[in-house]
Amino acid sequence: MMVKITQMIEFIKEDVNNEESITLTFFNKALQTGFRIIMLLGIPFLFYVLTSFGKLP
Numbered sequence: 001m002m003v004k005i006t007q008m009i010e011f012i013k014e015d016v017n018n019e020e021s022i023t024l025t026f027f028n029k030a031l032q033t034g035f036r037i038i039m040l041l042g043i044p045f046l047f048y049v050l051t052s053f054g055k056l057p
Contacts, residue, residue, distance in 0.1 A: 015023050 012023055015021050
């Protein structure tokens with residue numbers, strides 16, 4: 001079990017230093033997707049809050 005963890009850590013270290021990193025690409029796509037979801041849900045919620053408290057007509 002410990003050997004596998006060490007191998008995984010070595011793979012990640014080598015991968016992160018690579019320009020076409022699988023690990024960094026995955027985290028990049030995950031963060032972009034999370035941001036898009038927050039924006040898609042946040043903008044309608046903003047309009048709801050503004051209209052419910054009478055700031056918008």
